[in-house]
Amino acid sequence: MISLGYMIFNRKNLDNNALLSFYKTLLWPRMIEEKMLILLRQGRIGKWFSGIGQEAIAVGATLAMQSDEYILPMHRNLGVFTTRNIPLSKLMAQWQGKATGFTKGRDRSFHFGSQQHKIIGMISHLGPQMALADGIALADVLSNRKKATLVFTGEGATSEGDFHEAINIAAVWKLPVIFLIENNGYALSTPTDEQFKCKSLADKATGYGIEGLTIDGNNILDVFYTVRELAASIRENPRPILLECKTFRMRGHEEASGTKYVPQELFEEWGAKDPLLQFEQYLINEQVLQPEWIELLRKDFSNLIEREVEAAFNAEDIQVDTDTELADMYAPHAYQPSPLPGNFNEKRFLDAISDAMRLSLRKYPNLVIMGQDIAQYGGAFKATEGFAEEFGTGRIRNTPLCESGVIGAAMGLSLNGYKAIVEMQFADFVSVGFNQIINNLAKTHYRWGQNVDVVLRMPTGAGTSAGPFHSQSNEAWFTKTPGLKVVYPAFPDDAKGLLMAAINDPNPVIYFEHKYLYRSNSGLVPDGDYTVEIGKARTVRTGTRASIITYGWGVHWALEYLEQNPNLSIEIIDLRSLQPWDKQAVEASVKKTGRALILHEDTLTSGFGGEIAAHLAEHCFQYLDTPVIRCAGLDTAIPMNKQLEDNFLAKARLKESVERLLAY
Incomplete structure (x- = not known):
């Protein structure tokens, strides 16, 4: 154990090779970040969320987890991705929106996941990934897998409802999740004293009936050993733990936002606690690292970074294909019809x-x-x-x-x-x-x-x-x-x-x-296994004078009306599915009858019927003998009183709508 004034490092049972490996793993994302800032100034990239000064948390925590355990990082956690050995060229392709990136140019920075690396990235809303960690951990518990899940969040996101909900669920269900808060002092420009009034964010744990602790997030060995011990404990005794890592954001929220709102003395204070420089000096004092090795190692890393970055820049640009874009919204799924029903x-x-x-x-x-x-x-x-x-x-x-x-x-x-x-x-x-x-x-x-x-x-x-x-x-x-x-x-x-x-x-x-x-x-x-294909409509009643396109309760309104008016030859199409919806069946019916009435319970304005009406106007105009008519709920909230509710519902206007359609 050795103190450098700002930090006390305790190597415990780590040998020299392990300490050197930790140092290289910490240096690698720092040097990548330094290169990214250069590229930003050169205008070769457009945006960057810097984690400089916070690397010890991502690197130390990732080193502490087993390689097949899920980690859910955020946008300042480059060290998670590099410690899980994702090649820089692949990351750079992602950041540049190249086809070889994880999202094929469809999303930015760390908004992606990789099942290969057991990393599930964030979305811009910051808090939702915490609940995902609950579900991942629940799957492990149900499968009797002794695994821990690590999820990152920032001090700002602790103000969100997602934070409360995820921790509460994990506590009630005793899920093996480490909720790691990177408390870096600012949510964009909002300081912590405008985010919460508790002395420490770890204090919030008490309200959920779980353990909470605070550590120095700039001390890589403290982070490593703490997370390793917590993960080992919750694998055997599943439960969530709230871990607050104190650190500081040395750059802006993102580079364009700057840091003018931060007092200079904070930069000086935390600059002296730089996690890389402090660990580097510790290793030199311990005679694990020779000062001359640093320049050699930086040169090797720099050369590798240059090659990886340029390889990503030189990769082919996205070839736009509309069919591919539309198809990739959904996971492929070939519908398998169920056997013919027996009983x-x-x-x-x-x-x-x-x-x-x-x-x-x-x-x-x-x-x-x-x-x-x-x-x-x-x-x-x-x-x-x-x-x-x-x-x-x-x-x-x-x-x-x-x-x-x-x-x-x-x-x-x-x-x-x-x-x-x-x-x-x-x-x-x-x-x-x-x-x-x-x-x-x-x-x-x-x-x-x-x-x-x-x-x-x-x-x-x-x-x-x-x-x-x-x-x-x-x-x-x-x-x-x-x-x-x-x-x-x-x-x-x-x-x-x-x-x-x-x-x-x-x-x-x-x-x-x-x-x-x-x-x-x-x-x-x-009886038994029975499926109906999603996206296929059903012709409930055939007819020749008009088509009623409807779904849900509206189908029964239409049937009741036609039972009361058996002389009317009107076809009823039950959509059954609204996304995707059966355009072919609807078009075929309207082409046959020449008249279309769209009936649904939802409000008229922006109800789904408007989409059907627009489609028919665009694709079946020459077959229509009348304008498309919509019959829907009133453009109000739904009242409780039975008479008011009946008046709200489209059924109250169905007779008039059909008569208007047929009389046109």
Whole structure:
């Protein structure tokens, strides 16, 4: 053990070769960063988030983890990537937007993952990766793998709800996750005293009932030994730990933002604590490193950096191919039709959904269902009643009330080899998990080729006088988001078939199930494994005078209206899927009848019907005898009062809309 005034280094059982290896591993990302700053000044790169002065955290923590354990870093953690031996040429191609980069030019800096290196990168929203770590760790626990997961965050992101949700889930579920906070003093320009009032961020651990500790993040040996010991402990005794690493950001948030807001005395204080120079001097004092070796080593690294950088700059530019761009939004999936149904049984809509999940749980031992009150209670609508008894509470998991964290954990399960279903207690509540869906689940395959095998069950719709927060039809929030598949069945057989197809599909699927239909709608449902292809519509009734294009409860409104008006020869197309939707079937019907009425429960303005109407105007104009007419909900929130709710629903205007269409 030796003190350099600012740091005390304790080598413990590390021999000279190990210490030299640590030094080289610490020097390598520093020199890359120095080169990046030169390239930035030369205008050869456009942006850089510097981690100079913080390298000991990324390098020391990564060295402490086993090579097959997941690490989820952030944008100042170059040392994670270099310590996991990702070639600089590959990293440089990523930063330059080259085809050989991890994201093929589709995303920036460290916004990518690599299953080969067990690294899952961040997105710009900073906090969501913490919940992913929960899911990754949960997969290890369920598989009886004694592994730890390490996830980085900054002191600024500790103010976000994602921080709270992820740590709370990990605490309740006793997940082996190290939540590492890099406290570098500033979130962009906001100092820590404007972020939190606790003395130490590690103090937050007490509120979650977990351990928390603070260490010197600039001391590579302290970081290494602390993380190594914590990881070894939680592998054997799974639980989360909050680790705060004190450090300082010696550059701007990114180079363009500068550092004028930082007092000069802080630079002087922390400059003396430079993790590389302090460790370097320690090794010289210990006679492990000879001063003349430093220049030789820097020269070798510099030459290698020059070669790797220029190789990346000289790599071919992206060749734009629209078909490839569109195809890569989704993981490849060849639909396999189920065998011809044998036996059929009369089932309610809700029971068909339960049947699909039960059969899928038996088919996929790696399938986990999560949601509020879904275990012993069976869920708010009893869709999972009896599941906990058959499959155990490890796979049928009650969750805390934190939709964002649970959706992120579902994605983490998928990253580590599992399938996940998340039940939103009501579709309305998905708004507090919106970011995970729109920016994580939907975009991950396009960004770095990783499928996200998650189904979100969404009890939706009006008809039960539940008011503005339990009755929304919010499918249009998701149909405009590439990377998501959206289904919305109207009958029990489709409810089962589409849900089983969604579970089979390796892409994120938003599965809408109408609450009003749960117990009011019954029909014959095939026994056993049964799927309905996502993206294929169903002709519910044939006709020649007009086409009603609809889905969900709207299908039943249309059928009821035509039962009351049997003289009308009107075709009903049940879309069943909204993303992708069956353009071919809709076009064929409209070309045959010459008239189109689009019917849905959602509001008229920006409802999904507007997309169908626009498509028909563009592609079927010459076949139309009338303008396309939309019949939808009022442009208001959904009221609770039964009379007001009935007036809101499109059904109240269906008769007038059909008459107007036929009379044109």
